[in-house]
Amino acid sequence: MNANLEGLIRSVADNDIQKAKQYIRIIIDEDKTQKNQYFCRAIRNKLQVSSQNLIELPQDIKGILLMEDVSISFNENRYYLSEREEAIANEVLGMYETSKKLSEMGIQYLNSLMLYGESGTGKTLFGKYLAYKLELPFAYMNFSNAINQYLGGTGKNISKAFEFIEKQKCVFMLDEVDTIGMKRGKEDVGEMARIVIGLMQALDCVKNDTVIVGATNRLDMIDLALRRRFSLAHEVKRLSKEEMYLMITRFLNDVSIKYSEEDIKKYCEYPNTQAITLNDVVRAIVKSIRTNSDFTLTGGKEIA
Ligand SMILES: Nc1ncnc2c1ncn2[C@@H]1O[C@H](COP(=O)(O)OP(=O)(O)OP(=O)(O)O)[C@@H](O)[C@H]1O
Ligand SMILES: [Mg+2]
Structure with missing residues (x-):
């Protein structure tokens, strides 16, 4: 048994489907034998199809949370990381390592x-x-959708989502959080205030990983007390x-499209x-594909 097969078996035993998929990818990439070529290609395609990147969730949590395997879906070659975001990413990554140590010391720390x-x-x-x-799955909850769809049930759904992520370490994104984080004591004294308090209590219990x-x-x-949780x-x-120039050319290079540097620079004049x-x-x-002509980027204009 080689190290990759061992890793695959360990990941399945640990119920870590992301890791298991990574090992499968390594194993099929390494297998160059003629007799397995069709099998390997089919599995590789299966791992790449976008719908497969959404991790299957239990019935009671579907529709509240989305869980994505970004190790497959995120294309780093098309992502432009500015120096500002790089600095903050390093901060989060560093804190993640530190909080694992804190956890061993029995200290709870919210990495947020x-x-x-x-x-x-x-x-x-x-x-x-x-x-x-x-290298964590990406869990996603959109509060604007949650409120529109479930209204009164929102508080309960938030609890369910947090109960679920307690068992599955991940990056948990609370998107459009202002929808529920609205300042307490204004137009939304009742239900919204309860939801905000529930969310803060849930955040206080999140584990270090x-x-x-x-x-x-x-x-x-956003309510100040909620902001302080971050x-x-x-x-x-x-x-x-x-930076815009670098983002565009990074993308075009990755999709192998030829472009004129001048053309892109002109486009970037408009932020x-x-x-x-x-x-x-x-x-x-x-x-350019439809007209079978060279790629030209026009249409950059200032948006207020
Ligand atoms: N750094 C980047 N590199 C490459 N593409 C990017 C980058 N940032 C944004 N994009 C492009 O912009 C799109 C929109 O980004 P995203 O949805 O993350 O914005 P947002 O700030 O969350 O917007 P909203 O507030 O409306 O939710 C992405 O799908 C991607 O195509
Ligand atoms: Mg967004």
């Missing part, structure tokens, strides 16, 4: 980061990047022209959010 900033600057994607770097990432574009709307707060901003920029790039790729 609040991301804020305008829409489309890459907050959710940065949460996935952290999970990818920490889970990282909590909150995201919002309205930091000012040990770090970081603003995700629009990229500078130079846009990362989401709009990537959208323009993909649209330009579509156009």
Whole structure:
């Protein structure tokens, strides 16, 4: 039995499906025998199909939480990491290691980061990047959806989600957390206030091996007591022209599209959010494929 097979068996025994998949990928990549080639290709494709990257959750938690295996779905070659985000990622990664030691000493520590900033600057994607770097599954709960869908049941659903992640170490993203984090004592005295208190109590019980990432574009709307549960707060901003250029060219290089540097530089004269920029790039790729012509990036304009 070689080390990879041993690793696979250990991961299955530990119920660690992510690790098991990683070992399977290594094993099939290493197998160059003729007789297994079709089998290996089929398994490789299966591991790559995006729907397979969503981890199956128990029935009672489906629809509340999403769980993604970012070791498969996150493409680091297409992700531009600015120096600002790199610094904060290092902070979180370092704290994760420290908190494991704290745990051995019996000290509970909430490893938590609040991301804020305008829409489309890459907050959710940065949460996935952290999970990818920490080699943990990415658990995702969107509070705006949760409130719209379940109204009165929101508090109970939050508890269920936290009960679930207690058994599964992960990066747990609480997206659009301002929807429930609204300042207590204003328009939402009753139900919302109870939900916020429930969330804070749940956060206080999170184990050291889970990282909590909150995201919002309205930091000012979040209750101060809830904000204090997050040990770090970081603003995700629009990229500078130079950074935008690097993000676009990184993406284009990864998909092997030829481009004119001048063309991209001109586009970057207009600061846009990362989401709009990537959208323009993909649209330009579509156009070049459909018209069978060279890739040209136009349409950059200032968005208020
Ligand atoms: N650093 C980055 N590198 C590459 N692409 C990025 C980056 N940041 C954002 N993008 C692109 O922008 C899209 C939107 O990012 P994301 O959904 O993370 O933004 P957001 O800040 O969470 O927005 P919202 O506040 O509306 O939820 C991504 O799907 C990706 O295409
Ligand atoms: Mg988002």
